[in-house]
Amino acid sequence: MVLSPHRWLELRRFRGLYESGAMSLSEIARETGLDRKTVRKYLLAPGMVTPPRRSPNGRSLARKIDEFAPLVDSMLRAEILMKGSVIHERLVKEYRFTGSYQRVKLYVQEARPRIAEELGILPKELAGMHRRFEVVPGAQAQVDWGDEGKVLAYMGITKVYSFHMTLSYSRDPFCCFTTSQDLQTFFDCHRRAFAHFGGVPMTIVYDRTKTVVRRHVAPGEAVPLHPEAVGFAGHYDFDIDVLAAYRPTGKGRVERQVLIVRDHVLAGRAFSSVEEMDAAFASWVPHRRAQSHRTHQEIIGERAARDHVALKPLPPTPYLVAERHLRPVGKDCLVAFGGNLYSVPARRVRPRQLVEIRATKSHVMLHSTVPDPSGETLLAMHPRAVGRGAQVVEETHWDGLPTGKGRRTTTGDIPRQPRHERPLGEEAGALRALLNRTAATQVKVSRRPLSVYDELTGTRPFTTHPSTRETS
Structure with missing residues (x-):
């Protein structure tokens, strides 16, 4: 039996109920009025088989999305998690697609598992699960940051972070608290962790933090590492293992350690400095090592002793990250x-x-x-x-630059008399003469006609009118 698109869309609504166990195939068949075998065929098929469109004469009709299928596949290869709404928006805006969003959505649901399999990415059904792994002593450590917020805000410290390194074999923890996540702080915490454990593991697992990874790349491409991270790892002789994107379970041992330290060291306590927080962790470590771990069912301290012995020795000189x-x-x-x-x-x-x-x-x-x-x-x-x-x-x-101490200054040939050596009466008298208008009016000024200047210069007398001309 071939379902019509309308009946097929109606049947899709029951898939979630069937997978959760809320309804059986028989109940869905009774609810939809379909045969149980038909319900089973369409509900249990991977990605739910899309029913073919047919004309009244029984021939299959071409779908609008079929023409754009290679383009949608290329978008999914570039970003496997791209949403159907984004793909539909780009098809309409950039490629003049006239089909509906529902048709694009259905095609993406069918194409995404196929493209993921081509790229070697786990299908959606297995995305929430992972394979447990075990390592030999000294083989691996995992690193992560924790954000402890404003625990020291009343001391004027706006943000506090916790750095964590956990040995994967024994789950032996290290933690220290900082006010920064910059490059120098990050690798300074590494040196403190190596001193705490007494050696260096063969491999350290990181997520894609900017202090380790220079930039993000597409899945499957080589990850470019930060030059200082490469230099630091080479100096201490360990390998850098960067997790794939969206894979937090790859370092679940240190992720769990962040929560344990937060609950057992910080919860319900007040601190005045990061040094006090470091001291609180150091006093808690012996208690942690005396416990039996729920996974490997051994005392953490006993297993940590084997872990520490297998670590590589520290180099004679530390590496200074700059x-x-x-x-x-x-x-x-x-x-x-x-x-x-x-x-x-x-x-x-x-x-x-x-x-x-x-x-x-x-x-x-x-x-x-x-x-x-x-x-x-x-x-x-x-x-x-x-x-x-x-x-x-x-x-x-x-040394060797001019100091300016050998410079000399002068005001003329006659040295100026210091101000404090001038007679006070002389200075006061001159000031009164300048300010006294009566003294100024008594100054005698000679008066002579302009013809005197004409005779001295040999020029003709300047006249403006006959009546104003001088007579000899």
């Missing part, structure tokens, strides 16, 4: 970074020369981009300034 920037040198031999100024030796640089800044949480190191004859690039190292607007200067960096 921000790297290029900055120009000013004419005052100062380099701007982070809103502050840092000095470099005047004899080793020139104005506008580019220098490389390598900044850690505690220091700022300035390097030349070209090594000197001995192969050295370090120009200066300063403690990192707190806040903004500071000048961190080493006075020896300005």
Whole structure:
């Protein structure tokens, strides 16, 4: 029996009831008036078989979506979770599709499992399930962040984060609390975790955090790693394992540890600093290690001892994670970074020369981009300034520059008499003469005719009217 599109759409409404066990096939058949075999055929088929459209003479009719099917498949290959409403919107806007959203939706439901299988992605029915895995001692650790919110807001600290690393074999935990998730803090927490465990695991599992992954890529493509993450992993000799997108169960052991620490260490307590929070975790660790884990049914501390022995040894020197920037040198031999100024030796640089800044949480190191004859690039190292607007200067960096102390000034050939040595009466008398109008009117001024000036210059007398001409 071939269902009409109307009857088929009506039957689709019962699929959820059947899968949840609320209705049986027989009950659905009675409700719809269809044969039980027909109900079984359409409800149990993968993706629910779409009934073919037929003309009155029994021939199949072409659907509008069939013409756009390759285009929809390409959209799903680019983004397997793209919504049917988005696909319909793009088809209408960009490709002048005139079909209904319902038709696109039905096709997407049929095509998504097929495309997912082509891409090697789990079908929707298995998306909520995962395969449990076990590892040997020392083989793996998992890392995650926790957001602890405003637990120290009354102390002026707006946000507190918890860093977690859990050894996968024993579930032995490490946690520390920070006020930042930047690059230096992230790997500084790693060093603290390695010291806590006494070694380095062979592999560390991460999600796609920006301190590990440089940018996101499509499924199946190689993940580009952050250069500092690669350098840090190479120095401590462990492999980076980045989870696929939307796979939080891949590091479920550390995800669970975030909640355990929040409940057993932080809940119901007040702290005044992150150091107190770290101390609270450290005092809780022996209690945790004395417990039997529900999964492997062993004492966590006993299993952790085997885990610690299998870890790789720590390198003799720590790896310093640094921000790297290029900055120009000013004419005052100062380099701007982070809103502050840092000095470099005047004899080793020139104005506008580019220098490389390598900044850690505690220091700022300035390097030349070209090594000197001995192969050295370090120009200066300063403690990192707190806040903004500071000048961190080493006075020896300005050796050889003019100090301005040898300059001389003059006001003329006759040295000016100091103000305090002038006679007070003389200064007061001159001031009164200037301000006294009576004294000014008594000054005698000579008066002579303009013809005197004409005779002296040899020019003709200037007249404006015969009556005003002078007579000799």
